[in-house]
Amino acid sequence: MSGSNWNDLGERVMSGVVLVGVGMAGVWIGGLIFHLLVALICGVMVWELVSMLDDRRNRSALLLGGFAGVVTFVAIEVPGGWALPLVLAPSMLGFGRMERGGVTYASFAALILLAGYGMMALRDEYGLVWMVWLVLVVVATDIAGYFAGRSIGGPKFWPRVSPKKTWSGTVAGWIASALVGWIFVAMTGAGTGLIGLSIAVSMASQIGDMAESAIKRRAGVKDSSNLIPGHGGLFDRFDGMLGAALFILIAGQIVGFPPGVGGL
Template sequence: MVADQGSSLPTRPKSTSSRELTTRVLSAIVMIAAALLTAYWGGWPFALFWLAAGTAVMVEWTRMTGAEPRPLVQSILAVGLAVLTVLFLTEARFGLFLLAGLVFLVTGTFATGGGANRIWSASGFLYASLIVLVPPIVRDHVELGILGLLWMFAVVWATDIAAYFTGRTFGGPKLCPPISPKKTWSGFVGGVVAAALCGVLVAWTGEAYGHSLPLGLPAIAILSVVASVASQIGDLGESALKRHCNVKDSSHLIPGHGGVMDRLDGFWAVCLIVGAILLTIHFTP
């Protein structure tokens, strides 16, 4: 999630702000280390890491949106996400993926009471499925592999960090006050520039060590800009959902950060772009 920039709230004591920043940084270090370590391992450890992340996102989504009966709905959708992971690890055909996804999507949807809540349950399963599937697919992709995954990480993390610090440093006009009153256009631009630079740096470093992505550096720069914009839109989308549900954070699972969904909203948007590209390539003769 792209961090909030600036503040219209009363100034808090420096000691409190310092403790919160320390907690936030330590949590971020732990999460980054876990993501990179499992990415290096690949296979089951990496797939299970993202299954856990996607399941947490689904639980937070259904809790925020009020899906009932909650234990039943969450259990059905969690089993569905686990089945998708097993199908990926066993290299099942695409048709079986689609069939299994539809079965659990429909089952979880109709287990939910109320028409509007059923839509929320279905969208939560689809949202979490991207988190569960796209990173492992990229990691195992013959032309992308760990370098493609590192590009995704770099673009999202660079956007997040640069948007936070440039927004707080330069301030200025607000990006979208009705949804997120603290975010600024300076933070938005800073995030985009940092993402382009880091995306190209990852690709260039990979080439220096004998690995390459299936795009040239100019195309990587453009795609990094698109991904950064998508990441920030994903962040705003989750902020809008939280405002709709009248909650501040998706949960309190991660100290200093809120919930898993709060951390992965921007990454989810990049997964959507990468997943759409891979699907297009898969079905293009």
């Protein structure tokens, strides 16, 4: 094992602690503060997305990112039927503003805003406990994947797109998420199906991670931006949460959420 594998660990840990602290504070407070935090994150991620895909990085990126943040915040404050066109509006606006990558932008911008809406709805409807569960599944997947991948190594998961991702790290993420699910089963009285759902959410977060890696590979950049020391941009840190929140938004309608709680 090379010592260079861990050169960025200290910087990553410090930045990660700050990110988790701010994020968990927003989750704990909930309500308007959490809505504003999620809207800000979605806006910055859209700004990073435009900056990666398009050569025209100034006015278009700021315009689309700012618009995305505003409509994300407004969407959760209006009835659901009106929220749907709002979350798609930045995608539609982008078609006329992008010189290249318009289809990719439109697709991912819609996913970002839908995921943001899903996180706010989860916190509002199901409360603190289940939002914390979602965050912990994603964080456990990321941390277990990082340490297992760098200490165990082994076959690469998708070397053409993400050379550092390994199968050992991927499976470690599933195991860590199952442990989180088991803990919440014991704490909440949810059915054991929550463990399987936790693993599926872990997989969805990894898909979100790989999807963002594919965009960066296509754009020829290492990070979505340089906002966060040791981590890159917000898109680099919240790509997993993007996939997880989208999955819960969809799967929760199919299997019932939380499983085994309140007759579901």
